[in-house]
Amino acid sequence: MIQFDTVHKRFPNGTTAVHDLSLEMPEGGVTVLVGSSGCGKTTTLRMINRMVEPTSGTIRVGGKDVLEQDAAELRRSIGYVIQQSGLFPHRTVLDNIATVPLLLGWGRRKARSRAAELLETVGLNADAGKRYPHQLSGGQQQRVGVARALAADPPVLLMDEPFGAVDPVVRTQLQDELLRLQKELSKTIVFVTHDIDEAVRLGDQIAVFRTGGHLVQCAAPAELLARPADDFVADFLGAERGLKLLSLTTLADVPQAAAPQDGPWTLVLDEARKPLAWRSRSKDAEVPLRPLKDGDSLLSALNESVASPAGLVARVDGDGRLTGVTSREDIHEHAGRAHSAAGATTGAGVAA
Numbered sequence: 001m002i003q004f005d006t007v008h009k010r011f012p013n014g015t016t017a018v019h020d021l022s023l024e025m026p027e028g029g030v031t032v033l034v035g036s037s038g039c040g041k042t043t044t045l046r047m048i049n050r051m052v053e054p055t056s057g058t059i060r061v062g063g064k065d066v067l068e069q070d071a072a073e074l075r076r077s078i079g080y081v082i083q084q085s086g087l088f089p090h091r092t093v094l095d096n097i098a099t100v101p102l103l104l105g106w107g108r109r110k111a112r113s114r115a116a117e118l119l120e121t122v123g124l125n126a127d128a129g130k131r132y133p134h135q136l137s138g139g140q141q142q143r144v145g146v147a148r149a150l151a152a153d154p155p156v157l158l159m160d161e162p163f164g165a166v167d168p169v170v171r172t173q174l175q176d177e178l179l180r181l182q183k184e185l186s187k188t189i190v191f192v193t194h195d196i197d198e199a200v201r202l203g204d205q206i207a208v209f210r211t212g213g214h215l216v217q218c219a220a221p222a223e224l225l226a227r228p229a230d231d232f233v234a235d236f237l238g239a240e241r242g243l244k245l246l247s248l249t250t251l252a253d254v255p256q257a258a259a260p261q262d263g264p265w266t267l268v269l270d271e272a273r274k275p276l277a278w279r280s281r282s283k284d285a286e287v288p289l290r291p292l293k294d295g296d297s298l299l300s301a302l303n304e305s306v307a308s309p310a311g312l313v314a315r316v317d318g319d320g321r322l323t324g325v326t327s328r329e330d331i332h333e334h335a336g337r338a339h340s341a342a343g344a345t346t347g348a349g350v351a352a
């Protein structure tokens with residue numbers, strides 16, 4: 001959907017922000033750009049909608065060279081979300097969301113009804129539409145920013161640190177929301193972040209840049225974590241990259257056994273067979289637990305198994321009812337396998 005072909009950007013002051021970048025961003029996928037401060041991520045993003053013009057090279061969106069399109073028209077056809085939401089302070093939330101449809105000449109009624117629909121899509125109630133941006137929390141403002149970018153249903157969404165200014169809990173909620181929306185909408189998303197965990201969570205592919213605007217590696221998260229191209233990428237991913245890889249693998253394939261009926265620790269269940277705690281044989285200790293579903297990650301399972309006095313994790317179905325238990329050893333073994341599998345993946349992951 002978006003192709004960079006040897007794109008170079010040198011600002012008039014002599015700074016090279018992007019160095020001969022060749023990169024493909026597939027249709028319906030999320031490409032995350034990461035790297036240290038000043039490595040050219042924002043410049044790369046802004047060249048897609050011509051807020052910055054490349055010095056040389058070609059950028060195509062949907063097969064068309066962006067430089068051959070009218071800049072204003074191009075910008076209206078691409079959603080753009082930035083940190084601090086960038087909302088107009090003197091317009092209501094609903095009017096903010098309706099901005100692009102109005103520019104496209106939709107007519108006030110249709111634009112506002114589309115805006116109201118989008119408020120709901122991003123998880124806000126109708127009342128929020130009547131307020132002004134400063135009357136919303138930071139997280140709510142970011143949701144409005146996303147709604148505004150989606151208003152004209154553009155195929156491409158550019159997101160520059162959209163969740164950078166909110167606390168970690170709200171950030172996780174906004175990420176969940178984006179993943180849910182993306183399942184429905186399948187936009188081609190280019191997402192800039194400093195946060196490698198966010199990149200691993202959201203990206204179908206992650207492009208790692210280093211200073212001077214050099215792309216070092218572009219690969220799917222699992223491949224990047226298992227096989228960083230060089231020390232720079234490895235350092236950037238951090239010492240826990242092995243554990244991060246486990247956050248990408250689910251518990252579904254790890255076997256379960258029947259819960260122990262006797263032994264030093266047994267499970268306490270409620271009347272609906274939902275596990276509540278581990279109880280010691282002498283019944284003088286109960287340790288709370290977090291039951292896990294098949295869709296939970298191996299990282300959560302490893303975490304829970306370390307905390308479990310029985311060395312077992314309780315597994316439940318979609319309704320939270322006990323289905324069995326899994327041992328710490330089985331989780332370890334599958335964690336090892338997840339590593340070898342990701343490490344063995346071959347593919348054109350390395351650039352430059």
Ligand SMILES: Nc1ncnc2c1ncn2[C@@H]1O[C@H](COP(=O)(O)OP(=O)(O)OP(=O)(O)O)[C@@H](O)[C@H]1O
Nearest residue numbers: 011013015016017036037038039040041042043044
């Ligand atoms: N208009 C400009 N004129 C001159 N230099 C610029 C301009 N915009 C950006 N730069 C420089 O280009 C380089 C890349 O900037 P860019 O904003 O793309 O980096 P970034 O990776 O997004 O950084 P950050 O993570 O800090 O936002 C930096 O050295 C920056 O100072």
